[in-house]
Amino acid sequence: MSLRQNKTVNLIPTRIELARPLPPLTYLAPEGIPPGVRVRVKLRNGAAMGVVLGPDATPPSVKLKAIESIVDPFPLLPPNLRDLLAFAADYYAVGVAHLMPLCLPNVLVPDWKVEIEKGVRLADLRDEGRWTELAALGDAWHRGEKPLQGLLHRRERRGAGLTEVRRTGVPHPLKVTPAQAKALVALEEAGGAMLESDLRERTGVSAAILALLESKGLIQRTKRLDLLSRRREEGLDHRVVLNEEQCAAAEAVDLARFGAHLLYGVTGSGKTEVYLELAERVLSQGKRVLWLVPEIGLTPRLLARLEARFPGLVALGHAELNISEKQADVVRLLQDEAPIFVGVRNAVLAPLRNIGLIVVDEEQESSYKSEEHPRIHARDLAIKRGQIERCPVILGSATPSLESWHSAQQGRYKLLRLTQRPLGINLPEVQVVDLRDAYREQRKRVVFSKSLLAGISDSLARGEQAMLLLNRRGFENFWMCRSCGKTLDCHHCAVSLTYHKGAYRLRCHLCGFEAVPPEVCPHCGANHLRGVGEGTEQIENQLQALFPKARILRLDRDTTSRKGSMEAGLLAAERGQVDILVGTQMLAKGHNFPQLTLVGILNADQGLRFPDFRAAERTFQLLTQVAGRSGRADKQGRVILQTYSPDHPAIACAIRQDFEGFAEQELRYREALAYPPSTVLALYRSEGDTLEIAKQALEAQKTRLSPIPGLRMLGPLEAPVSKVRDRFRMHLLVKARQRSAISTALAATALAPGGPVVLDRDPLSFG
Ligand code: ADP
Numbered sequence: 001m002s003l004r005q006n007k008t009v010n011l012i013p014t015r016i017e018l019a020r021p022l023p024p025l026t027y028l029a030p031e032g033i034p035p036g037v038r039v040r041v042k043l044r045n046g047a048a049m050g051v052v053l054g055p056d057a058t059p060p061s062v063k064l065k066a067i068e069s070i071v072d073p074f075p076l077l078p079p080n081l082r083d084l085l086a087f088a089a090d091y092y093a094v095g096v097a098h099l100m101p102l103c104l105p106n107v108l109v110p111d112w113k114v115e116i117e118k119g120v121r122l123a124d125l126r127d128e129g130r131w132t133e134l135a136a137l138g139d140a141w142h143r144g145e146k147p148l149q150g151l152l153h154r155r156e157r158r159g160a161g162l163t164e165v166r167r168t169g170v171p172h173p174l175k176v177t178p179a180q181a182k183a184l185v186a187l188e189e190a191g192g193a194m195l196e197s198d199l200r201e202r203t204g205v206s207a208a209i210l211a212l213l214e215s216k217g218l219i220q221r222t223k224r225l226d227l228l229s230r231r232r233e234e235g236l237d238h239r240v241v242l243n244e245e246q247c248a249a250a251e252a253v254d255l256a257r258f259g260a261h262l263l264y265g266v267t268g269s270g271k272t273e274v275y276l277e278l279a280e281r282v283l284s285q286g287k288r289v290l291w292l293v294p295e296i297g298l299t300p301r302l303l304a305r306l307e308a309r310f311p312g313l314v315a316l317g318h319a320e321l322n323i324s325e326k327q328a329d330v331v332r333l334l335q336d337e338a339p340i341f342v343g344v345r346n347a348v349l350a351p352l353r354n355i356g357l358i359v360v361d362e363e364q365e366s367s368y369k370s371e372e373h374p375r376i377h378a379r380d381l382a383i384k385r386g387q388i389e390r391c392p393v394i395l396g397s398a399t400p401s402l403e404s405w406h407s408a409q410q411g412r413y414k415l416l417r418l419t420q421r422p423l424g425i426n427l428p429e430v431q432v433v434d435l436r437d438a439y440r441e442q443r444k445r446v447v448f449s450k451s452l453l454a455g456i457s458d459s460l461a462r463g464e465q466a467m468l469l470l471n472r473r474g475f476e477n478f479w480m481c482r483s484c485g486k487t488l489d490c491h492h493c494a495v496s497l498t499y500h501k502g503a504y505r506l507r508c509h510l511c512g513f514e515a516v517p518p519e520v521c522p523h524c525g526a527n528h529l530r531g532v533g534e535g536t537e538q539i540e541n542q543l544q545a546l547f548p549k550a551r552i553l554r555l556d557r558d559t560t561s562r563k564g565s566m567e568a569g570l571l572a573a574e575r576g577q578v579d580i581l582v583g584t585q586m587l588a589k590g591h592n593f594p595q596l597t598l599v600g601i602l603n604a605d606q607g608l609r610f611p612d613f614r615a616a617e618r619t620f621q622l623l624t625q626v627a628g629r630s631g632r633a634d635k636q637g638r639v640i641l642q643t644y645s646p647d648h649p650a651i652a653c654a655i656r657q658d659f660e661g662f663a664e665q666e667l668r669y670r671e672a673l674a675y676p677p678s679t680v681l682a683l684y685r686s687e688g689d690t691l692e693i694a695k696q697a698l699e700a701q702k703t704r705l706s707p708i709p710g711l712r713m714l715g716p717l718e719a720p721v722s723k724v725r726d727r728f729r730m731h732l733l734v735k736a737r738q739r740s741a742i743s744t745a746l747a748a749t750a751l752a753p754g755g756p757v758v759l760d761r762d763p764l765s766f767g
């Protein structure tokens, strides 16, 4: 609808929030348009989408432009979610217009608008400025009534067309026609379920035949977001009887009100069964479950279990969905057709109504924190969302973040423990190899200790699998000249280049810059270049030479960049087509390799050397997770951990699988050095064409912050990586004992949008 030609609408100055770097601007918009409605406006250099904030009582005295069009008939997001957005906008000092795209895919918009314009009733209402009626419609919708059902259904049919066909009954051999049998056989072969379009393409059967089969009760057709059932595994829908601890944990969660809980138990101790139990209770109350996971690709088993337990009720939101899937996703959520929503980070802002439970699985994972603007932390927002929705939140982990552990110790989160070892799962036997001894003995730096080599030979001889971890890609970490001592660095970043032998390139892992390896040193011309620090590519080569008959598979970011290659590799390993897996930490998580009995960690200290106060915590988490990979019910697993510092608490505690011991020591250290969780941090990051420019911007911010009490400031200092893509980077770190001190400071010293400085609240990475 074009507003400018419409005389009946009363246009008044209205503040519209646009995405940064723009501040909110004032446009003419229909009187009474509710805050939260998205509109399109014209800017000097094109169109933009904005969010209505409300009437502007003191409009600027220039000629105001009218908005171009109205995108939503009423605020699409449920009121509770709008409250959460308002909180997040304040907390992270970003505009609501920035957070909106995380809740609703922008691509919904053009489609949506067309539909609304076709819907005569709606268009009429808007033309006459009868916002109250529209708002009432919207309220009804948010309450769960479906006044707009027809509209949404049309959209969904057009946008998505995702119908899944599932096999349900056993046909009598005489009662199906050949065409029907063909469809059933194809379904059988696909594991019981597939997309209707795939099925029809593969078998050539018509929709009528499928309808017939459905009427006979032999198949079922359901609208779905993602084909969880492709991942269906045998025997997952069995129900377990919760043990005493699991029952106690489930009973301790009051579903009628907000409460934050930390469910702490080793991998396999039955946390997921507790979530499932609670989810079932919540569904039976007619409420919904928001279930966050760190990464979709790493949770195939969880998804299969969910689908087995709640067939057809689970929707999935993640980055790899295509546009029409995302649209279907949002429409389904808005219509409440998927009472369980599983998703990654941004799913915490999903337009889900009437939430009765929020689960944050593996709450310690850093992928919950966004490392780009807006830098939200999904775990923290999940707690806030639980408060707003008045429902319990459960954070689960085998190695909780020290933030959450600390909150539990202080009684802010209720601690629920699962201490029992699950049936038949043995802890692996951990053997520590002190690399200093190995060096003394062999008089050279040791990559594979004797014990590790013997362990690999053993597992090969028994036909079992071994996994070796090294957190460094490439062949050699960097090249240096033995004559002048200089390293070969990226031309655009302050890091050295990594040698990739297969590609025969020196590469920058930050910006992707690459160069053909030179013959002689570009600094001094000597031909004494040598590579330092082996990476996974070299480990793979060396292993192949040591064990020529072994089937070796390397999984790291270089070998898995093609879509689906990671899954293919993991599947091959699960099926026993691989003898030795070599890879980076991406291998440590979530997979289930039944034949794996040996895990070798080549250099456990590697992560400890990072200049980051969380280095020990991350190392502990990684080592504990890795150790959990090895060993199954019927075979004793082994971990061989090579290290130069066996006495470091992170390593010593990981060997004993002693989280609490580690947490106690580490929390004391954090307290002594005033690091989180005993303090809260905010990191101002600035970028400029020179270090000086980047620094000045931070100096200015520091001056503005300095009168505010309760803050300690460090910097401005060069960022640990002081240049990336030719932009120089500086940091200003702000510490406070109280979260409120930081909030006050932020409110008083808001940054100019679009400036060189950005804020990273509760920073996780300091790179
Ligand atoms: P976690 O989430 O802590 O890693 P899971 O809930 O996945 O643990 O449990 C690990 C395995 O043990 C699963 O196969 C699960 O079905 C099984 N399991 C959990 N609790 C019980 C129980 N009370 N009785 C029998 N099996 C159980």
Ligand code: ZN
Residues within 6 Å of the ligand: 490, 491, 492, 493, 508, 509, 510, 511, 512, 513, 725
């Ligand atoms: Zn670079």
